[in-house]
Structures are given as structure tokens and as C-alpha cells.
Amino acid sequence: MPDLFTTIVSSPVARKVGVPQPTRLRRYEPGMPLCEGPVLVAGAGRFADGIAAWLGGEGVAAVSTLTDAGDTVGAVVLDLSSATDPAELDQLRLLGAPAVKALRRNGRVVVIGTDPATLTDVAAVTTQRALEGAVRSIGKELRAGATANLVLAQGDAHDGVRSAVEFFLSGRSAYVDGQVVRVDESTSGDVDALRPLDGKVAVVTGAARGIGAEIARVLARDGATVVAVDVPSAGDALATVANEVRGTALQLDVTADDAGSRIVEHATTRHGGLDVVVHNAGITRDKLFVNMDDDRWRSVLEVNLRSVLRMNDAILGEGGLADGGRIVCVASIAGIAGNRGQTNYGASKAGVIGLVTALSRQVAGRGITVNAVAPGFIETEMTARIPFATREIGRRMNSLQQGGHPKDVAETIAWFAQPGSAAVTGQVVRVCGQSLLGA
């Protein structure tokens, strides 16, 4: 239910008097076309041809010039991955500017580059690093629900680039804007587009309500068998979610010493394996730093961070997560930008980012990926309780001028979980509509 303020500012009268109206974002539903309208694929990089061919196979019209597209395009994919000299950045403007002008509602700008970390030549690094600034700026200029994101390839392999481009073009990334995703050379092969998680067993902690419940729904929709985990005191809401997704409910406090082994035991004995773990359980106990007491400090770090470290030991142990498995953590823009009154929460969520970086390298040999989403302002029961002014600022201070939905966070997590995302690891993707915070 929208609050009174939202009802007023989104009313026809408000529209008439010029109150800016957020665009209704195109959100993924099974069977929906990847993109609305033709996709302009341009640029001299090493991925453009493959992307154009793949789009054709998906039934999406890929065009190489605006003229071929007619008047407007649904998306533009610019491949600058081979640019090694700043002069080549001109192509971004020459190819991109007219296309952005021709972009439809909920359009997409996806730029493909090469990860500067894999380069040594100074001019090449400079050129590739420049793309990030340009893409983030484009994101801030785009209107009508359009987004701009950057895919940085760490090699020549196509699978990872294709997976990231597909995600950014689709309605799954509705609230993901101004993001940079690095993809490595891992290969993944063909994936069932409608049910990419078919046959997978996924565990979601904190699944009783809010974002966690939505993660369970989206993973189940994509074919996964879901084990919904939450504290025993949330068991009634948890049962409802588990039954809705036809999964199982596991009442468990993630801070218990044996939480990880109990999760593994439940998933393997009851469902025959464990493929995806989403560490979503989290709490906030806000207080200014100088007034922060022991209990608030410790409980937040315990639930949001230390329990995840502990559970991962069991999950990654013998008989736990399968090779090729997925671990997805939930960070927060508070972990990137910091937040007043949230030293404990900010520490825990920044810690999660460190965990993702370090652990992803450690388990790469087993084909396991470790990633995080960092939600911005998401419309939940929790954000509905934020005082009016603060809430409106949080909701509007992003390029899409609106709050995200729990589903947006869940879609990004589901993308990380897909077998096709094998090349995506160690990444933190913000689901924040390109929030001004932590940009």
C-alpha cells in the first residue's frame, strides 16, 4: 500500500503541475522478451559479433546501425573492449550518443570493456578505466527507467560477457544502474532460459519475510528447490513462504555454532544436495557510535558477519556445497558509503564485501562463485517505518527516482545463482537505482 504522500505525488493532479513522476520499471516475468525493441550492437571490440549472433538466436533483433533499427532502440550494447588508446573513446560518443537519444522507455545501455586490472600498458589501462566514469555519468543522465551498466571482461571468453549483458538487458536488472561487473574466463555452456535453476537446491536464510521471502520465491520460480531458513520465532511466516514455494522450512538461528552443518544436513538428506546458498539473514541495531553498547555492536556483527563466516566453513566442507555451487551474500550501500548511526551495520556489511573478495579466490578452483548484492532503498516493511522525510529522500535520491522492490534484489541474486554466471565471482552489485549514496 502506498502511503499518503506517494498517493498525492503520483496523482494525475500532481503530474499536471509538474511533479516528476518515476517511470514504472520493466520487471522480469517468465516468458517476457529480453528487451523491448531492437538492440543496437556496435563497437570494434572482440565480443560484439558474438553478442549480435546470440541476440539473434534469442529472437531479439540485433542491428548494427540506428538506421536499421528504425526510429528507436530498446537497448544499445557498445563493445569497446579492444580500445587501448584514449582517442578510441570517441567511439563511445559517436556510436552511443545518437543511440541513447533513440532509446525507448526502460531502455538499456550496456558497455563492454576489458578489466583494467588485466592490462599493463598505461594508455590501455587509462582508456579502459575511463569507461567507468562515462558509463556512470550516462546512467545519471538517462530518463524513463533506462539504465547504463559496464561489463569488464578479464579475457577473451564469451560466456561471462554474454551472461552479464543478458542480465543488464533484461527486466531482471530493473533497479541495477551505474554498475560495473567483472567477468572471468570461466565457461558455462547452454542454460534453460525459463528455468535456469532447474534441479538446483538453494538455501535462503532470513526467508520468513521481506527481501528473503522474495529471494525464495524468485529462486523457486527459476526452478530451484528452496530450503527456507529463519529463526524459530519467525517460524509461522517461514512456513507460509516455504509452502508457497513448495520448499521446506528449517527453523534455525544462523548464529548457532552448528547452523552451517544443520543447513548442509537438511539440504543433502532431504533434497539430495546443496547448490546455492544465499546469506540473507541480517539485523540492524542503530545507535550513534559514541552511544553504541556492547549488545548492539556484537549482535549485528554476529548475525550479519561472523555467522556467515562460520556457516561457510561447514558449507564449503566435505559433503557440503557442490562443485560449481554458488554463495551469495547480502551487503548494503551502508557497507560501501557508511551510514549515520550504523557503525555496527556498516562494519558488518563492509566486512561481507571483504569476505566475498577473499573467499571467491579461495574456492575458484572448485568452480564455486561468491558474490554479493548491495541493496539501496528497497520498499519493505522495514523502510516503511523510516520517518517520512528521511524515507522520501532515500527513495528519490537515485537515478531512477524511486525505491526498488524486494524482487529487484532477488533477481540479481538469482542471476548470480544461475549456472550461466560461472564467470561472475567476487563481485558486489548494487541494487540501488544508482543511488547517490556510495556511488
Added chain:
Amino acid sequence: MASQSTPRAPRRVAVLGGNRIPFARSNGPYAKASNQDMLTATVDGLVARFGLAGERLGEVVAGAVLKHSRDFNLTRETVLGTRLDPATPAYDIQQACGTGLEAAVLVANKIALGQVDAGIAGGVDSASDAPIAVSEGLRQTILAANRARSAGERAKALTGLRPGHLVPAIPENVEPRTGLSMGEHMALTAAQWGITREAQDELAAASHQHLAAAYDRGFFDDLVTPYLGVSRDTNLRADSTVEKLATLKPVFGKGEGATMTAGNSTPLTDGASAVLLASEEWATEHRLTPLAWFVDAETAAVDYVHGDEGLLMAPAYAVPRLLARNGLSLQDFDFYEIHEAFAATVLTTLKAWEDPDFCRERLGLDAPLGSIDRSRLNVNGSSLAAGHPFAATGGRIVASLAKQLKEAGGGRGLISICAAGGQGVVAILEA
């Protein structure tokens, strides 16, 4: 002529797990919840725990002791409101406080015979949302008016109405044939057996302490699902002690010798429970590990009206019959679950089994059954602490005992539940 089919050999019956909502003292948090509401939430919690959404089970059997006439098909209506496949059949039973355990016996028997592969046994009771009926006089008058064939006859029938008819009939915890409440009956038996106040308070305190400890160690994490904001039994007093209980005034019995208080008797309670039972094959197919096996059961009844036996003494008769059939002695158990209708009920039953005269004269045994190791009795608390929603107690005990046996790495457990009408249902679980 077609050849006669040979009967199949009985199958082992697995207790796979259970679920209940926290039990709540009547007129508390569940005051406005109906039996169907509570049983639906309980079954749905079980469905979630075992991933049974959309699954067609062989049957669901449950009941309530205090039941509205509109709930004639309570269990089937409940199933239709859960996430189970609506093609799951269901029926109601009622055997007073033995309802829950008797439901488990019925489902287990069908599984053993191969008539069904899996089923849910349950029970529910609300002492808050109690059925209130119109008085007998008003009911007879209305029925007479309904039978009338003309307006005149109808008017005549209605002249039979009296102001006293407007007083509704409220269900009472009273034995219809004696007019005595269950507590009053128990007080007579307790006095007869010389059960002391101290022994009763000790048992009550232990029940609270055991239940609290079980909650604290997470024993109920996969046995209980919160309901209406309640996550622990509201009757539980973790800090209960013999000293505190000793301060309460007796409520049943008369004069100096009265020993039964609100502390060592169960309160009126609202709640529901359910247990998942299945054949070994079904469990394996569904990747579920049995907690325990439902081995055997026995129901007995005593003549408390014309004879001189106590109302709640039937389990004392049922257990020796069950033991004899299974070639066991009373001491062959690792855990004993004796339903604490009153602390005195448990103590009287134990004393009767130790008594040579009772065992010889009433049970026809050469030697007494003997005493049990009290440290094995109601190890995770029982009805004095958890409360006792009549029909829900059996399911609570079956699931808890099965889990306890599994945790202990195997063993044998005895369940004993007394019921109104001088009945008692007892059963054996093994792991």
C-alpha cells in the same frame, strides 16, 4: 472361482516428525482462534517442515474434544484450508484426552496394513472458543415448533418457552455420569493412594524445569511453529520451584487432606498438534529419516461409575496388557511419557504399578510391575508445564518422544495418556 488373496504382512510404521503451535492458557493469545484455525496452522507448519505442499497423503485423522456442531467435518475442512493436496481424505475422531494418541494409532494401523502409505494424526482444542449451546428446554421448544404443521400449532409450541430457557448451556469439565469434575475425581483417587502434596509439587516443578531446558537447548526448533506471536507455551514457568508451588492453595479435594492446586494440575489450554507417520518405503522415497517406529498401542477403560476404580486409572490397566503382548517389562524403557493431567495422576499410576495388591487383584499379575527410573520420566517436560489442549496432547507427546529417542541414538519409549470416561491410551515407540 477366483483364488482368495493372501493378507499382506504388516509393515513397520515410522514417526517422521511433528509440529505443534505453542500451547496457550485459555482466554489468552488464542482466545479468538477457532479449532480449525489452529489445526490449519499446525498442519501447514508440518507441511512446510517436510515439504509436503501439493502432496496427496493417505489420510489426515484428527479431532477436538470441545467441538462446535458446525465443525462436524473439522479435519477435512482443515485439510481443504492447508497446502496439502485437496485430494487428501480426512476424518474426525474423539476419545477425550486420548484423541491425539488414538488418531496416531489409527493412522499407524492403516499404514501397517498397507492401506495408506503416509498420514497425519493430530488434535486440537480450544477452551476459549468453546461451543455454547442453547438450553435443552429452548432446543426442544424450537424443534417442536419446527415440527408443527400449521401456524396455530407452531404458536402453541412456542408458548412452551420459559425465561429459564434463555440461559445457554456452557460445556463443563464434568463427568456426565457422576457430576464430579475431573479434578474432584482425581482428588478422590489421590487421597485413596496417599499421594502427598510435596510429591505433586516436585513433579510439577520438574515438568517446568525440563520443558524450559528443552526450549533452551533448541529441542523444539523442529517441533514447534509459532502462532499469533507466541513462540513458547504460555503456561511455562521456567523459574518454577517446589517452594513457590508450596504456597498455592488447594483447589480440588476437601479440608486438611486436599493436595491438588492450580500448580500441580493442568490449566485449561488452547493448542493443536500433528504428527507425520509413514511406511518405511514412503519415508525413503521422500528422503525422510524416521525418528522412531510406532510399535504397538493399547486402550483400556475402567468402570469408575459403578466400580471403585479411579476415573484416570485406565492407563494402569492398559500398560500391563501392552507389555505382555510385546514381551516387555516396565523397566525395559529408556523414556516414559506419562501425561500429567494432574501430578497426582502420574504418581498414582506409578504407585499402582509398584503395589503388589493392586497388581494382583486388579491387574491379575503374580508380581507388581515395579518402579521406574524417575530420571527417565517426562524428560522434556509434560502437560503441567506445556498445558493440555485435550486432543492435542497425544501429538505433542508422540513427536517429542520420537525426537528424544532419535537424539539418544535409539531406545524404547512408553506413552501413557489418561482420558475422560475412565479411559486410557498407551503406546510404545522404538528407535
